[in-house]
Amino acid sequence: MLPARVVGSSSVPSTMPLYTHSSVAPQGLLRVEGFSLPALAVCFVLGALACTPEDHERPRDGFPERLDRLAPDLAELPSYEPAFPLWTNGADKRRFVQTPDGTPAHPGAIPVGTLFFKQFAYDGVVIETRVIRVGESGPEYAVYVHEDGSALGARRMAPDGVREVPVVFEGETFSHVIPHETQCAACHEAGMGPVLGFTAPQLAVHEPEQDEDDDERAALERDVTGYVQGNCVHCHNGSGVPGASFDMRSEVFVANTVGMPTTGSASAAGLRVVPGDPEASVLYQAFVARQPAAPMPPLGVQRRDQQTAALVHAWIESL
Ligand code: HEC
Ligand code: HEC
Incomplete structure (x- = not known):
């Protein structure tokens, strides 16, 4: 059997602009903090180069642009595995939970502000990390895309459109579709959620x-x-x-x-x-x-x- 591999996402036929880390202007030359008017003018002059999200750190809907601003290293957080996991193309998934004060989370009483992370990878190449924050008035969602396949350095998906990442895995070629943040509610708010895997029945030892x-x-x-x-x-x-x-x-x-x-x-x-x-x-x-x-x-x-x-x-x- 051929060794499984994941095709780099640079060949993505995406419906949204790719984040081009490598084409960013040298660090220090220009840092745009938010899109102020002068910054926009500079963007206009330099074209897209200066205006990639690399320099744009303003939080959207309360979520930062970079995953490491939310959690510097997911691997340090408590992780869990539901008894009946959701199938997603056979991808490996890792799940983490972080309460606001760092105390252990219990499925019966999840405090407001708790973050759940679910990371998707194929053969160790990380594709995306989905986040749910338990908010005052319901769940809030964010999706982070791992352009370089490493666990660190993911950026928030652009607000317009799903993203297809070509994958070769276990001898099969397919597109892993990263859902958009507006699609999360279809499953997470259809009567059982919002939290679906961190529940008493899912965590019970079967x-x-x-x-x-x-x-x-x-x-x-x-x-x-x-x-x-x-x-x-x-x-x-x-x-x-x-x-x-x-x-x-x-x-x-x-x-x-x-x-x-x-x-x-x-x-x-x-x-x-x-x-x-x-x-x-x-x-x-x-x-x-x-x-x-x-x-x-x-x-x-x-x-x-x-x-x-x-x-x-x-x-x-x-x-
Ligand atoms: C994102 C939500 C969602 C998920 C997940 C989902 N379904 Fe459905 N399913 C629906 C909806 C919506 C319909 C259409 C219902 C209607 O037309 O009233 C449907 C219809 C069906 C039907 C035909 C309708 C009927 O009356 O029998 C079957 C069979 C079915 N689903 C099986 C499954 C199975 C098996 C799974 C899991 C492997 C699954 N569904 C997962 C939302 C979902
Ligand atoms: C097709 C249904 C479906 C869709 C769409 C979906 N999820 Fe989930 N998600 C689940 C199920 C089922 C679980 C629990 C089982 C598991 O973790 O394997 C889950 C688990 C999670 C978890 C871990 C916490 C928990 O609820 O157990 C996070 C975080 C998460 N999803 C985020 C998202 C985000 C963000 C989106 C939208 C971009 C999304 N999901 C879209 C079905 C879905």
């Missing part, structure tokens, strides 16, 4: 349940149900808020899917799960992004999770 008479079907069902908790339930929780859909929480997952017709106006007609027939099951079709079902999850995945597709297939076949 001992692998091994029943004496545990059969293969039960084991498959448990694995599928767990996966769904981490990857679907933030929207599929039956809460009725905008963006939410039918309930797939563990207690009702089987009852609401097996032999149940679809209800969503936006999706294919049929049964969510046809016992014994994965190919005819809308849930499976949606999972592998096969028409006419709308691909599920509807955002955040550019490279489908084949291993879990096989698991869902095997579970439906076993019914």
Whole structure:
């Protein structure tokens, strides 16, 4: 197998201007603090060179332009791992939490001002870091892009548009799409959030349940149900808020899917799960992004999770 690698983001066909660190005027020649009128005039004269974000440190929406201004070194913060992580193209993720006074965080009582960080990497090449701040009146979001692939030195994504980073990973070529800050609410504010992975059930220690008479079907069902908790339930929780859909929480997952017709106006007609027939099951079709079902999850995945597709297939076949 070819060694996995990540293509440098300089070849990004981006919908937004790239941050061109290397083309910045020599340090000390010119430092623009905010965009004051004289600074703008200088920008105009020197062209974009003097006006890259390298020199522009003004916070936007309360978040600084540089990640290290928020946390100098994420690796020094407490980290955690949810029991049922969200799949994102197979990327490695690291998650950190920082309370305002540095005391340990507890899922039951998260103080205002707490920061959550989630960093995405492929084979050690860091792509992006997403941040949620627990605000007075709801969550605040920021996304930082790691232009050089290193953990340090990330800059806030420009306010206009998503960003595609070409990646070669595990022998597959695809674009890792960095979502825009306006897309976070689709998952983080659809009835379960805002914090989705730092919750009591996600942090509980899940001992692998091994029943004496545990059969293969039960084991498959448990694995599928767990996966769904981490990857679907933030929207599929039956809460009725905008963006939410039918309930797939563990207690009702089987009852609401097996032999149940679809209800969503936006999706294919049929049964969510046809016992014994994965190919005819809308849930499976949606999972592998096969028409006419709308691909599920509807955002955040550019490279489908084949291993879990096989698991869902095997579970439906076993019914
Ligand atoms: C497709 C759904 C989805 C979208 C879109 C999404 N997230 Fe998340 N996010 C999740 C889920 C599910 C978790 C928890 C599981 C995990 O960490 O693997 C999570 C976890 C996080 C965490 C760790 C804290 C927590 O809630 O557990 C941060 C920080 C975060 N997301 C930031 C963002 C930001 C910023 C955006 C927008 C740019 C965003 N996310 C978009 C689903 C999503
Ligand atoms: C970002 C939110 C979101 C996520 C995450 C998400 N879905 Fe959906 N899903 C929706 C919406 C919205 C609809 C359309 C509902 C409608 O038309 O009323 C839908 C529809 C569906 C449908 C067809 C509608 C029906 O009545 O059966 C299936 C099946 C489905 N989703 C499965 C999944 C699975 C499996 C996952 C996880 C792997 C998932 N979804 C993740 C939002 C989401």
